[in-house]
Amino acid sequence: MSVFALTADEIAQKVEDRDDGDNVVSTITMTLIDKNNNQRVRSMKKYAKDKGDDTQSVIFFLKPSDVKDTAFLTYDFADSDKDDDQWLYLPALRKTKRIVSSDKSGSFMGSDFSYADMTQRDIKDYSYKIAKESKVGDVDVWIMESKPKSQKTIDETGYNKSYMFVRKDNFVVTRAIHFLTDGKKKYLDVKKLEEIDGVWVSTLVEMKTTKNKNTLHKTILKTEGVKYNQDIKESFFSVRRIEKGL
Template identity: 35%
Template sequence: MKTIFKMMALLMAVGTMNAQDLPDGQTIAEKTYERNEGNSVKRTLIMELTDKRGKTRVRETTALRKYFGEERRLIIFYNTPTSVKGTAFLTYDYPSAEVDDDQWLYLPALRKTRRISASNRGDYFLGTDLTYEDIKLETKISRDDYNYKTIGKETIDGHECYVIEATPKDDDIAKELGYSKAKFWVDAKVWMMRKSESWDIAGNPLKTVNVSDIREIQGIWTLHRIDVQNHKTKHKTVFRFEDIDYSTALSDDYFTEEALVDGL
């Protein structure tokens, strides 16, 4: 009997020690920002949108990203189909949490550029199942919106991941994001999110996101596919990244409000 109690005590001690050895959630979130993304990248982004009846629509875009010091800019130009050709989205991701990011959407049918306010960052991005905020972050975890708790390690597609739980820091952030809580699986080697689950404001399951086909391109770990399932609407979106190039110099002029209208 004494031996059994000793073994139980040892197992409990090991479990406590392992939990203490895990990095805290905030550190994991910060690490997702520290990885090398290259100074700039050009790529083709194909979006496949499938409704609950199984009907699929395809959007092909060109996505450009560039760093201006610590400021990160992303612009997406829609190429096909003709019904959305010319639509463009631009975001300025500022390093300071005290400054709201700037986002603009150009709709050629209206010949108008619309500014996306911070309060709308939880809106869905042009019929997809990712929000404007999700598009901006890609495989990063927000450093500023959540309180985190590391709950363990799990393996996703053969890759060891830290698992963290996240709750918005206040009610206003929860309403902006559209999430009451979230759970993230972050690759312990390359510091990219491989999976996330989120719950709506009422606490109901909302979305599951799976990131796959992460491999090195020109020495930089790069995602190639994101699958998103919306559990409330039964809608799903697949994002496929192709023709990825970190070496081509991108003009600063691409990342302006004027470029939204002028296109590539």
């Protein structure tokens, strides 16, 4: 099938179907930058494993000390009729909090990424159209407009509408603009894309929150040491396990 003949829904499906590897271990550095350019840096270890069409992942915070041993567990279900499950373990309280739907538009650990951003969006919850064809740098992209089909999805994500810049050569979303219900905008930019063992990985990503063209806050995620096909047991992805720590 020629890429020129693809419909908006077919492009969205190819984005979802893109190989993201399995049994993955990686190290992530999260840098939080406020409007005065003050920076906070956090180090994390991420583990992810496919279970059929579903994906399980866990993130352990390693440092600094105020977030050490915090852990975040996600069950990302392929079935659109099942809500994704997320839990956050807070060691200071020795308590695991389940992230309910009404909290998913909230900030993940003080970053510009929401809890909803930490899962793969279900394409059946959105309507798509190709807004136009363009370039990001010297790479051809489709600019796709996506709108939630239901108020439930708007409430969970906090987004009224998004534009996604999808590369024509590999179906990676290299840029996105999200329009929030509170009038803010969030800009996602993939600053570095690497092919690791045949899988395209966004190894440097920036998410910036703006209002009236003023930057309020931004988050940079740097992913390193990506290893696929690691021996990760399924029991690793449980509330009991995240409460133990690494």
